[in-house]
C-alpha cells in the first residue's frame with residue numbers, strides 16, 4: 143500500500159528489514175531491555191551493511207549496552223565476524239582490522255566499528271579522530287542513546303540540554319544537563335573532511351538502510367550516528383520507542399542529514415514541524431521541565447535548538463521568528 | 464590437553480536464552496471490525512473488497528461484495544453510504560469514496576457479464592417470497608444459494624419495487640437495475656409477475672416458509688381543503704406513471720409545489736424540473752436541518768434550482784393558490800407551532816410526498832400475525848412474525864427505509880429462514896471489537912485527497928457517467944486504511960527489536976513467544992490496529 147510502511151504487498155520501496163530473507167545479523171535471545179531502540183537500530187544497520195557487502199563484513203564493538211546485551215558469556219547473538227574491543231579504543235581496533243584485511247588482499251571485506259555515544263563522543267574520541275585523520279577504510283556507527291546507559295544513565299557529551307541523567311539530577315541549582323555543554327560529533331567528523339558523514343534515526347528505517355548501504359560502498363572513513371531512544375534511560379513506555387524517535391525528527395531535535403567530504407549534501411525535510419514540547423513531554427528525563435515549579439523559558443531553549451537545527455541543516459519547515 | 468588461547472563463543476548461541484519469560488504483556492494478531500463494515504446496513508465486508516481492488520483484482524472484489532449484497536451497481540448509485548460517514552479516513556483527509564468504487568466495480572460486472580456462482584447446496588424445501596423489491600430479491604438470492612426452491616410473486620408487471628417505482632431513472636438507469644435483477648433470476652428463482660397475493664392464507668399450505676417483502680407503497684395523505692383548479696397528486700403515483708407510461712409524461716404546468724421533506728419529496732421535485740417545470744418549490748414544516756432527505760440529495764436539488772420553503776405547512780389549495788401557514792420553531796425545546804401568519808404561493812400542480820404506509824390486507828385475519836399501530840408487520844429478532852414460518856422484512860416492518868436496509872433485512876431473513884427450515888434458530892456470530900480511529904497509527908498513510916466526481920448531470924432523465932476508470936478505482940481503494948485487518952505492511956516484523964516475529968513465505972506473520980519480550984512496539988507501529996496487547 144503506502145510506501146511509508148516498512149514493506150507492502152506490492153514490493154514497492156520496501157526495506158531490507160521487511161524482507162523474508164533479511165540477514166538477522168543480531169538474533170533473538172539478546173538481553174536488551176524491552177523496546178530497546180539501540181538493539182533494533184544495530185540489527186537494521188548491520189543487516190543493511192551485510193546486504194550491501196554481500197555478507198563480507200567484520201564488526202568491532204565497543205563496550206556498552208549493545209555489547210553487553212549481545213555477548214554475555216556463554217551466549218552470543220551475532221551472526222557475523224564480531225569482536226569486542228575496549229570501551230575507548232574501538233575506532234583504533236577497527237583501523238587495525240581494516241589494515242589486516244588490506245594486507246591480506248581481502249579488500250572486499252568491509253569493516254564496521256560500532257559503539258554507544260559515551261564510547262564514541264567521550265572516551266573514544268581520540269581514536270575516532272585518528273581514524274578520520276588517516277581516512278581508514280572503516281564505517282563507524284554510533285548508536286546515540288544520549289547517555290551512558292549500561293552503567294546507569296550518566297551524562298555523556300551527547301546528552302541533550304536540560305535532560306535529567308544520574309549525574310545531572312535537576313535540583314535547586316540545575317535543570318538537568320547544562321545547555322552550555324555538549325558536543326556535536328557529526329560536525330566534528332565533517333570538519334575532518336572524511337568522505338561520508340550521516341545522521342539517521344531508528345524511526346526512519348528506509349533512510350537508515352540507505353545511508354548504511356551508501357557508506358559501505360565508499361572507501362575511506364565514514365561516520366553514521368543513529369538516534370536510538372532508550373525506554374529505561376529516558377523514561378517512557380517500551381511501546382513508544384519508534385514514536386519518540388519520529389517525534390525527535392519531526393520536532394527538529396534530531397536533524398537527519400548527510401555530508402560528503404565535509405559538505406552537507408542532503409537532509410530529510412520536515413514536512414510539518416511539531417513543537418518540541420510534544421517530544422519532551424513523553425519522556426521522564428524532561429519531566430522537570432513541565433512540573434509546577436518548571437521555568438517556562440526552558441522549553442524555549444530546546445525549541446531554539448530545534449529551530450537552529452532546521453536552519454543549519456536545511457530541513458525547511460517553520461522557524462521561531 | 465591444549466587450551467585455545469581465547470574462548471570462542473559460537474554465533475547465535477543466544478537462541479538458548481528464551482527471553483519470552485520477561486513478558487508481562489502479550490501481543491496478538493487480531494481482526495478488528497472496520498467501522499465502515501459495522502455501519503453498512505447490508506453488512507458488506509468493505510475493507511476486504513477494497514483490499515482486493517487495491518490489487519486490481521476487480522472480479523474477486525465483486526465476488527466479495529456479492530457475498531453480502533447482490534446489487535453493487537445499484538448500491539453504488541442509491542445507497543446513502545453510511546459507511547463513508549464513519550470511515551476512519553474521514554478523520555484524516557476525507558473518507559474513502561466507497562460508494563463510487565462500489566458503483567464502478569458493479570458497472571464493470573455488468574459490462575463484463577459476470578454472473579453469480581450457482582451453489583451446490585440441495586434442499587427439498589420450498590419458500591414463497593412476496594414482493595420483488597430489494598428485500599424480496601435479496602432474500603430469494605440467498606435462499607437459492609442455500610439450495611431451496613423459491614417462488615417470488617410480484618403484483619406489478621415489472622420487478623424491483625421502489626428501486627423502479629421510487630428511485631428515478633436519472634439516479635438509477637433501468638438497464639443497470641435490470642441487469643442486476645436478471646442475475647438473480649438466472650439463479651433459478653421462479654419469478655411470477657402480475658401475481659398479487661391477496662390473502663396469504665391461500666398460499667401457506669404450498670410452502671415451507673414465506674418471506675413478506677411487500678414494502679410500503681401506499682401514499683400517506685393529509686386533510687387539506689382542496690378546491691378545484693390545481694392538479695393535485697401524490698409522488699408515488701407520479702413515479703408509477705413515469706414508469707408504466709413513459710411516453711405519456713404528465714403535464715405539471717409551469718410551477719410545482721412539492722409537500723414533504725424526505726427523499727421522495729426531493730425526487731419528486733427533481734423529476735418535476737426534468738418534466739419541464741420552470742419553478743419548483745418544496746414546502747416543509749420544519750427547518751432544513753430536520754429534513755429526513757439525505758444531505759447530498761438536498762444539495763443536488765438546490766443546485767438544480769429547487770427552492771426549499773421551510774417552516775411552512777399547506778393549509779389550503781384554492782385553484783392555483785396554495786395557502787401556507789408559517790410555523791415557529793423553538794430551537795431549545797424542539798417545539799413546532801403555528802405563527803399565525805399566512806402566505807400565498809402559486810402552483811399549477813401540488814405533489815404530496817409525505818410518507819408511505821403499508822397495505823397489509825394480505826395478512827389481515829391470519830392468526831398469529833400482528834401489526835403495529837401504523838400497520839407495519841411485527842417480527843421478532845429472527846424476523847419471524849407471530850405465525851411460525853412466516854417472516855417479514857424491508858419497508859414493511861418498523862425500521863429504516865432504504866434500499867440498503869431492505870437488502871440487509873433480506874439477507875438476514877434468508878439466514879433465519881434457512882436456520883428455521885433446518886430446525887434451529889439463527890444466532891449472529893459474535894462481533895469483533897471495532898477498529899476506531901484511536902486504534903490506528905496514521906503516520907504510515909500518505910495524505911492523499913479523496914477523488915470526488917460530482918454526480919450532478921444535465922436536467923434530463925439520463926444518468927451522468929461518473930464511474931472511475933480502473934486506475935482510479937485502484938488509486939481510491941489504496942486510500943483505505945485497512946482498519947483492523949493486517950495488510951501486510953511488515954512494520955511489526957521489521958521493528959520487533961527481538962526478532963520475535965516470523966514472516967512466512969505467503970507473507971503471513973507469527974509471533975514467537977519464546978523470544979517476545981512484550982515491548983508493544985509491534986502494536987504501536989501497526990498502522991491499522993491489527994495487533995492487540997493483552998495481559
Ligand SMILES: Cc1cc2nc3c(=O)[nH]c(=O)nc-3n(C[C@H](O)[C@H](O)[C@H](O)COP(=O)(O)OP(=O)(O)OC[C@H]3O[C@@H](n4cnc5c(N)ncnc54)[C@H](O)[C@@H]3O)c2cc1C
Pocket residue numbers: 540541542543593594595596597598599616617618619622623624625626628629630631658659660661676677678679680702726727730825856857858859863864865866867868869
Ligand atoms: C421516491 C423514492 C426514492 C427512494 N430513493 C432511495 C434511495 O435513493 N436510496 C435508498 O436506499 N432508498 C431509497 N428509497 C427507499 C427504498 O426504495 C425502499 O426503502 C426500498 O425499496 C424498500 O424495499 P422493499 O423490498 O422492502 O420494498 P419495495 O421496494 O417497496 O418492494 C415491495 C414490492 O412488493 C410488491 N408487492 C406489494 N404487495 C404485494 C402483494 N400483495 N403481492 C405481490 N407483490 C406485492 C410491490 O409491488 C413491490 O414491488 C426511496 C423510496 C422512494 C419512494
Ligand SMILES: Cc1ncc(C[n+]2csc(CCOP(=O)(O)OP(=O)(O)O)c2C)c(N)n1
Pocket residue numbers: 180205206207208229230257258259260261262287289290291292293298
Ligand atoms: C575504560 C572503561 N571505563 C568505564 C567502563 C564502564 N562502562 C561500560 S559500558 C559504559 C557506558 C557505555 O555508554 P555508551 O557508550 O553511551 O553506550 P550505551 O550503554 O549507552 O549504549 C561504561 C561507562 C568501561 N567498560 N571501560
Ligand code: SF4
Pocket residue numbers: 173174175176177178179180181207208211287291292371372373374375
Ligand atoms: S538501557 Fe537502554 S540502550 Fe541499554 S539495553 Fe536497555 S533500552 Fe537498550
Ligand code: SF4
Pocket residue numbers: 497498499500509510513549550551552559561942943944945946
Ligand atoms: S479506511 Fe477503509 S477500512 Fe477504514 S473505515 Fe474507511 S473504508 Fe473502512
Ligand code: SF4
Pocket residue numbers: 177490958959960961962963964974978979980981982983984985986
Ligand atoms: S515488537 Fe516483538 S518483542 Fe515487542 S511485543 Fe511485539 S513481538 Fe514482542
Ligand code: SF4
Pocket residue numbers: 492948949950951952953954955956972985988989990991992993994
Ligand atoms: S504491522 Fe503491518 S504486517 Fe504487522 S499486523 Fe499490522 S498491518 Fe499487518
Ligand SMILES: [Mg+2]
Pocket residue numbers: 258259260285286287288289290291
Ligand atoms: Mg549511550
